[in-house]
Amino acid sequence: MNDPIWLMLIKGVLVFIVLVLLVLFTIWYERRVVAVMQVRPGPNRNGPFGLLQSLADGLKLAFKEDTMPRTADRVVFIAAPVIAVACAFTAFSVVPFGPEVSVFGLETELQLTDFEVSVLVILACSALGVYGIVLAGWSSGSAYSLLGALRAAAQVISYEIALGLAVLAVFFQSKLMSTGAIVEAQAEGLPLSIGGAEITLPGWYFIVLAPSFVIFVIAMVGETNRAPFDLPEAESELVAGFATEYSSLKYASFFLAEYVNMVTMSALAVTLFLGGWAAPFPDAWWPGANEGFMPLVWFFGKVLAFLFFYVWLRGTLPRLRYDQFMNLGWKVLVPVSLVWLMVLAAMNIGLDTGNELPTRIAFAGGAAIVVMALIFFWPSRKPYENPAEPDTGLGGFPVPPLDLAVPPNPRSLKQLEPANTSTVPINGSRQSTEGEEE
Amino acid sequence: MIELAQSASAGESVFFWILAPIALGGAIGLVLARSAIHAALSLAVTMMCLAVFYIMQSAPFLGFVQIMVYTGAIMMLFLFVLMLFGRDSRDSMFETLRGQRLLAVVLGIGMAALLSSGLARAVSGLVIAEPAASAGQGNVERIAEALFSTYLFPFEIVSGVLTVAAVGALMFAHVAKKGPHRGQKEHSRERFAPGNYPGPKPGPGVFATSDSTATPALRPDGSIEPASLSEYVPPRQLTPAEAAPKHTEGRES
Numbered sequence: 151m152n153d154p155i156w157l158m159l160i161k162g163v164l165v166f167i168v169l170v171l172l173v174l175f176t177i178w179y180e181r182r183v184v185a186v187m188q189v190r191p192g193p194n195r196n197g198p199f200g201l202l203q204s205l206a207d208g209l210k211l212a213f214k215e216d217t218m219p220r221t222a223d224r225v226v227f228i229a230a231p232v233i234a235v236a237c238a239f240t241a242f243s244v245v246p247f248g249p250e251v252s253v254f255g256l257e258t259e260l261q262l263t264d265f266e267v268s269v270l271v272i273l274a275c276s277a278l279g280v281y282g283i284v285l286a287g288w289s290s291g292s293a294y295s296l297l298g299a300l301r302a303a304a305q306v307i308s309y310e311i312a313l314g315l316a317v318l319a320v321f322f323q324s325k326l327m328s329t330g331a332i333v334e335a336q337a338e339g340l341p342l343s344i345g346g347a348e349i350t351l352p353g354w355y356f357i358v359l360a361p362s363f364v365i366f367v368i369a370m371v372g373e374t375n376r377a378p379f380d381l382p383e384a385e386s387e388l389v390a391g392f393a394t395e396y397s398s399l400k401y402a403s404f405f406l407a408e409y410v411n412m413v414t415m416s417a418l419a420v421t422l423f424l425g426g427w428a429a430p431f432p433d434a435w436w437p438g439a440n441e442g443f444m445p446l447v448w449f450f451g452k453v454l455a456f457l458f459f460y461v462w463l464r465g466t467l468p469r470l471r472y473d474q475f476m477n478l479g480w481k482v483l484v485p486v487s488l489v490w491l492m493v494l495a496a497m498n499i500g501l502d503t504g505n506e507l508p509t510r511i512a513f514a515g516g517a518a519i520v521v522m523a524l525i526f527f528w529p530s531r532k533p534y535e536n537p538a539e540p541d542t543g544l545g546g547f548p549v550p551p552l553d554l555a556v557p558p559n560p561r562s563l564k565q566l567e568p569a570n571t572s573t574v575p576i577n578g579s580r581q582s583t584e585g586e587e588e
Numbered sequence: 589m590i591e592l593a594q595s596a597s598a599g600e601s602v603f604f605w606i607l608a609p610i611a612l613g614g615a616i617g618l619v620l621a622r623s624a625i626h627a628a629l630s631l632a633v634t635m636m637c638l639a640v641f642y643i644m645q646s647a648p649f650l651g652f653v654q655i656m657v658y659t660g661a662i663m664m665l666f667l668f669v670l671m672l673f674g675r676d677s678r679d680s681m682f683e684t685l686r687g688q689r690l691l692a693v694v695l696g697i698g699m700a701a702l703l704s705s706g707l708a709r710a711v712s713g714l715v716i717a718e719p720a721a722s723a724g725q726g727n728v729e730r731i732a733e734a735l736f737s738t739y740l741f742p743f744e745i746v747s748g749v750l751t752v753a754a755v756g757a758l759m760f761a762h763v764a765k766k767g768p769h770r771g772q773k774e775h776s777r778e779r780f781a782p783g784n785y786p787g788p789k790p791g792p793g794v795f796a797t798s799d800s801t802a803t804p805a806l807r808p809d810g811s812i813e814p815a816s817l818s819e820y821v822p823p824r825q826l827t828p829a830e831a832a833p834k835h836t837e838g839r840e841s
Contacts, residue, residue, distance in 0.1 A: 226629070266726055270652035277660025281632070284664065288625060288671050296671060303668045307661060314656075327649075327728060557808030 153258055161262045162243070169242055172453075173409040177204035179454075180461045187465040208402060216398035221291030230289060231396070231403040234282025238410035241275035244268035245417040246330045248427045248445035260427075260446070264330040269321075272418050273314060276373055280306040282407065283375070283382060287392035298391025301472065302375065302382035308479040309372035309379075315487035316366035319359045320422045322494055333426030337440075356423040361490045363423045365483050367459075370415040372479065375408065376460055378467035379475060386469075416456035417449075424452050489524060493517040600644055611637035624670045632663045649727045800824075 153161070178193065178201055185192025193200035218227060248260035280302060287299020321327055324335040336353045356363040372379040383391030390396075393404050420426060427445035429436065430452075438444065470478070496517040610633065617630030635658045643651035735743055780786050802824045805816035817823055 223623075223625075226625070265648060267649045267652055267728065270649070270656065274652050274655040274660065277656050277664075280660070280664060281667075284667055284671070285629075288667075300668065300671060303664055303671075307664055310660070 153256070157253070157256060157258060158262070165242055165262050166239065169239060169410055169413060170406075172413050173406060174204045174208070175201075176409050176413065176457055177207070177405075179457065180464070183458060183461045184465045187462075211402040212399045214398045216400065217395075219291055219395045222395065223289040223291070226285050226289035228400075230282050230286035231400045231407070232282075233285065234279055234407035235403045235410075237275045237279035237282065238407040238414065241272045241279075241414045242410070242417065244271045244329050245414070245421060246333055246426055247449050248443065249440065251442055259330065260443075261330055264328055267327040268329045269317060269327050269332070269418075269422070272414065273310070273317065276306075276313075276411065276415075277310060279407065279411065282404075283392050286396065286404070287382075290392075290395035292395050294388045294390075294394045295392050298382045298384075298388050298394070301384075301388075302392055304476070305375070305379065305381060305479075306373060308476060309369045309483075312365055312479060312483035312487055313369035313373055315484065315491060316362040316369060317422065319362035319487075319491060319494055320355055322491065322498060323355060323359055329421050329426075333421055333428065336425045337428055352425075354423065354425040354428075359423070359494070361486065363419075365487050365490075366419060366423065368478075369483060370419060371460065371463060372475075374411045374415050374460075376412060377464035378469050380469060381472055381475060384469060412457065412460055413453065416453045416460070419456055420449065420452040489520075493521055496520075603640070603644055607637045607640055611641075625667065628663060628666050628670055631666075632659050635659045635663065647727060649731060 181203070182192040182200070193203035196202040196206050218224065243262040244264060246259065246261040246264065250257050250259050252258075283302040283306075284299045287295040287297075287302065290296075320332060324332050326332050326335055336355060338353045375382050381391075382388075383393060385391075388394070393401055396404065427440075427449040429439035429445070429448050431439070439448075496513050499513055614630040614632075614634035614637065618627045618634065621627040621630060635654065639651040639654040639659070641651075642648075642654060778784070801818055802821045804823045804825075805813040807813050812823075
């Protein structure tokens with residue numbers, strides 16, 4: 151990456167614009183998709199198909215009154231949304247959009263920057279982005295906000311471990327930590343010889359590293375605080391969670407950060423597991439598909455598919471209970487990732503030891519046996535046994551008494567009483583009423 | 589030291605002179621901040637600056653791990669605990685031991701002098717190592733090799749110690765469950781046992797003329813529900829005139 155400074159500036163501005171446009175689009179997209187799922191039209195007034203709805207909403211939010219609670223910690227209160235937005239935007243700088251293209255006579259890659267450990271930038275930014283949420287909740291000086299912030303801190307730390315372990319599997323497989331290089335590594339197929347038959351699997355890691363892919367997708371929803379894991383801003387429990395006391399542009403910037411994070415995590419998933427900007431079909435079908443600016447179509451197509459997945463989850467799944475959510479993170483995702491990493495390491499060593507067939511069989515077979523043993527001997531829930539005799543409980547199945555008469559509605563009773571209706575005429579003067587009382 | 593400083597490139601020194609004051613400011617803020625959260629945030633700023641220094645010294649892996657582990661996880665846990673103390677808890681400035689502050693300043697300066705002189709002696713004869721990337725091996729490979737060959741034993745010892753500490757903390761925090769697990773069936777039976785009202789307790793004012801705390805709830809038969817009477821607020825029924833809809837349409841004439 152040896153671009154001149156002007157080209158880097160152009161790329162930086164372009165990344166910013168792409169992200170903002172994607173956010174505006176995603177909000178509209180989410181509302182329309184959820185609307186289709188709920189059999190209603192969704193926003194369709196502003197602009198063609200309602201596309202300008204999110205722009206209108208954003209402008210409206212920006213011009214609202216900006217309030218700050220009297221108990222707020224002023225500096226931190228203002229800094230929190232800035233931290234959230236800055237971290238969200240920074241993370242996108244290492245995502246590769248496409249291969250080398252020639253712009254203004256220069257050969258350059260469609261990526262703002264790339265270096266040896268660029269995947270870690272995204273992880274570091276998402277780790278820092280939590281500060282925005284946590285500090286917002288703390289500095290507001292309100293109980294709802296604080297509860298939201300505590301939930302956010304616990305949630306993101308636990309799901310970051312699962313996310314990191316899933317990414318670690320990609321590092322294991324590719325022996326690379328740079329986003330661009332990982333995309334290129336996935337272009338090669340994976341030759342396998344099973345029982346003498348030579349087959350070439352596609353090199354995209356979601357096939358080879360299927361368990362990691364599943365864990366990554368679950369953890370990335372938890373990491374971005376999206377439904378069904380949107381506990382920090384659970385509106386039915388915590389008003390708006392960490393953002394309860396925020397208004398105007400500050401409130402809008404939290405939403406901006408959330409949607410940018412969604413886009414970034416989708417882009418990271420595409421980069422690590424779905425072949426990045428590579429076309430979703432073999433090269434032989436269309437030789438020019440992976441050259442020039444064409445990969446942008448594949449890349450954004452895959453990202454949009456992931457965003458659809460996010461919206462689909464939101465449209466179908468109810469929010470998890472907090473303890474179930476933590477159980478899922480710590481007792482399922484993290485142990486499964488750890489075991490899978492060990493199995494993967496064993497298999498890779500087995501495959502790397504050369505062509506000594508016994509060693510390979512021993513390693514791969516040993517790994518398979520470990521997995522099978524885990525599946526079979528995993529302590530499962532006690533199976534349900536039918537009761538030997540019917541449960542009589544306390545005089546049969548516990549139900550409320552069935553001979554209850556529905557009580558008359560007290561409001562209708564009140565209206566039937568002539569004294570109530572005559573003394574307080576709604577439009578009559580109050581003086582006469584007061585006079586009667588005295 | 590001086591050769592080391594002079595060998596830095598222009599971009600590096602620009603970044604150094606921007607970041608060094610910020611890092612120092614964070615360190616000073618950590619000591620001087622009254623509120624624990626502000627202190628923790630200053631520490632996070634210093635750690636971030638250190639991470640950027642690592643990246644500038646062509647150790648990007650170390651830098652990002654510093655951000656992820658120290659700033660992202662450890663400082664977040666600190667914040668997590670500090671937030672639970674409440675926002676208004678600040679350090680007491682009352683001096684319990686006489687002359688403690690003066691002594692602390694003197695000892696602190698002495699400690700700083702010791703550390704800096706030791707550090708200066710340690711790095712005085714250093715030669716700049718060849719950057720890892722140009723030596724044919726990447727940053728990560730070098731660290732992995734050092735960690736898993738030369739320093740394998742200390743590494744394992746440290747991880748063992750940390751695991752012991754974590755398990756010990758869990759043991760202290762663990763609370764055994766009281767009694768056997770009660771399932772849905774047990775709860776349901778208890779709820780419908782004779783003498784227990786199975787429904788939720790009525791909130792004050794549910795069947796009453798007003799939803800004020802002072803207004804007792806009425807049962808469907810019109811009698812007062814004793815569970816809804818407040819211990820502290822004298823019960824008070826509204827008169828029909830008070831309970832009637834208030835005048836809301838424009839000014840009264």
